[in-house]
Amino acid sequence: MPRRGWIAAGSAPPLAVRAIELGGRLGAGSALASYGIWVDDETELHVACAATASRLAAVRIGERRMWVDDMFPYRRSACDWRVSVLDALLQLAAVGSRDSLIASIDSALQTGQLTVRDLDSLLLALPGRLRAIAREIDGSSMSGTETHLRLALVRAGHKVQPQASIASVGSVDLLVDDWLVVEVDSKKHHDGETNQHRDRTRDGNAVLGGYGHERFVWSQVYFEIDWCMSVIETRLRSGRPNL
Numbered sequence: 001m002p003r004r005g006w007i008a009a010g011s012a013p014p015l016a017v018r019a020i021e022l023g024g025r026l027g028a029g030s031a032l033a034s035y036g037i038w039v040d041d042e043t044e045l046h047v048a049c050a051a052t053a054s055r056l057a058a059v060r061i062g063e064r065r066m067w068v069d070d071m072f073p074y075r076r077s078a079c080d081w082r083v084s085v086l087d088a089l090l091q092l093a094a095v096g097s098r099d100s101l102i103a104s105i106d107s108a109l110q111t112g113q114l115t116v117r118d119l120d121s122l123l124l125a126l127p128g129r130l131r132a133i134a135r136e137i138d139g140s141s142m143s144g145t146e147t148h149l150r151l152a153l154v155r156a157g158h159k160v161q162p163q164a165s166i167a168s169v170g171s172v173d174l175l176v177d178d179w180l181v182v183e184v185d186s187k188k189h190h191d192g193e194t195n196q197h198r199d200r201t202r203d204g205n206a207v208l209g210g211y212g213h214e215r216f217v218w219s220q221v222y223f224e225i226d227w228c229m230s231v232i233e234t235r236l237r238s239g240r241p242n243l
Helices: 014-021 028-034 085-095 098-110 116-125 128-136 144-155 193-208 218-223 225-237
Strands: 045-049 063-067 160-166 170-176 180-185 212-217
Touching (some): 014 045, 045 085, 085 098, 085 116, 098 116, 098 128, 098 144, 144 160, 144 170, 144 218, 144 225, 180 193, 180 225, 193 212, 218 225
Parallel strands (some): 045 063
Antiparallel strands (some): 160 170, 170 180
16 A cells, blocks of 8 residues: 555556655656656656645655646546646646657647647646747657757758658658658667668658658667757758759
């Protein structure tokens, strides 16, 4: 029994059990991850506790208690061990970076766990300094790394189409300036001979269709985004391939 009044099943998520032990619920990025929404950094456990909570167990290294009240309790899931998606995003805004917040909002929209009406409510609840992110949100990206690269490219003045559809290729992660295909590979969907054969076929078909292409792994975008941008900018300066 994690706390008085609670009984945890053997299949209960360990982080949720720990959040209950600490007198709260999964909050911020920890709650978002439990919904399957992209979070840049899942290493810290965020526990949302009511401002009136008292006599709580001490947190350990890697755990963070947040003193918050629900603003969107009506959107909470049937289980009571995590805050709603809207509240989790609002809490993330207080502890994460601007771009991390945009990446998580993109993911919530893409997975259908955040509606346009929800987004309007969220933007109104955000601190004034963050409301301008509305113009940078795009719910079509399939991963947070795609969002981060999209943001960098748009801020550098490029036209970027996420999940653009190209004949004989299919949907590509990012189409830059109408001709450069940029793909961001995750380990989950791009490892293995079958996946790599598919990717190389797509790359070849893009070339045959008159497109250029660059491919990065997620860790390069996440940890070496300046280098990725240098590669892309150099490729763009070379001009579109001639058919």
